[in-house]
Amino acid sequence: MPEQALHQSALVLNQNYEPLNVCTVRRAFVLVFRGKAELLHAGRDELRAVSRVYELPSVIRLAQQVSRPRPHVRLSRREVFARDHGRCQYCGRAAELTLDHVLPRHRGGRHEWDNLVAACRACNHRKGGRTPGEARMVLRRRPFRPSASHASVFGPYLERYVEWAPFLIGWLGSGWRTRVAAPLTRSPVAADDGAASRAGYAARASA
Numbered sequence: 001m002p003e004q005a006l007h008q009s010a011l012v013l014n015q016n017y018e019p020l021n022v023c024t025v026r027r028a029f030v031l032v033f034r035g036k037a038e039l040l041h042a043g044r045d046e047l048r049a050v051s052r053v054y055e056l057p058s059v060i061r062l063a064q065q066v067s068r069p070r071p072h073v074r075l076s077r078r079e080v081f082a083r084d085h086g087r088c089q090y091c092g093r094a095a096e097l098t099l100d101h102v103l104p105r106h107r108g109g110r111h112e113w114d115n116l117v118a119a120c121r122a123c124n125h126r127k128g129g130r131t132p133g134e135a136r137m138v139l140r141r142r143p144f145r146p147s148a149s150h151a152s153v154f155g156p157y158l159e160r161y162v163e164w165a166p167f168l169i170g171w172l173g174s175g176w177r178t179r180v181a182a183p184l185t186r187s188p189v190a191a192d193d194g195a196a197s198r199a200g201y202a203a204r205a206s207a
Contacts, residue, residue, distance in 0.1 A: 005043070009025070009157065011164045012028065013040070013059065013062065014066060019150055019153075020066070025056050028060045033054075036062065038061050039060055040061050043058040058161065058163055059164060071150075073148050075112070078156065083143075083146045084117060089139050096121040098124045104129045113143060114145065149173075150171040151172045155168075
């Protein structure tokens with residue numbers, strides 16, 4: 001088993017099956033091994049010991065309910081583009097997007113949510129090292145820190161960890177159903193809504 005397998009991500013569900021957070025596979029394995037969580041879905045890799053083989057977890061469920069920490073959206077290029085709906089905040093185009101600091105960094109602008117916008121390459125070049133006012137350009141809306149939601153926190157992981165889809169789809173909202181339709185059709189668990197998914201896994205876990 002490659003060492004990098006232990007550093008991949010695992011989905012952590014609360015006792016009530018609500019998505020709680022994402023941790024490393026190593027951390028998830030320790031929680032299961034110590035009886036603090038149960039394995040709901042194993043990944044493709046295995047941990048081979050002298051006398052037995054352990055499945056490495058991809059999705060786990062905590063044995064006890066814990067208070068859910070307040071989620072937050074990580075600041076990244078992808079998340080800024082998602083907040084701005086994939087469109088340039090100066091002209092509205094949806095092609096060749098780049099990050100633009102509204103107040104340029106060389107003039108004290110911060111690399112934070114309220115100073116970053118998506119900008120097409122042409123508008124970014126036109127603006128250069130100036131402020132929008134100096135460049136006679138108008139922002140479509142002021143940049144802001146997006147509120148965290150299950151979709152914003154966990155949705156991006158589905159591009160890589162499609163096996164998480166049945167555990168998340170009921171929490172992400174209707175807009176995600178078509179985006180993960182293919183993984184769901186291959187899953188043995190029905191995920192028509194959050195209650196159905198949780199009931200299905202509860203039944204399987206108690207079997």
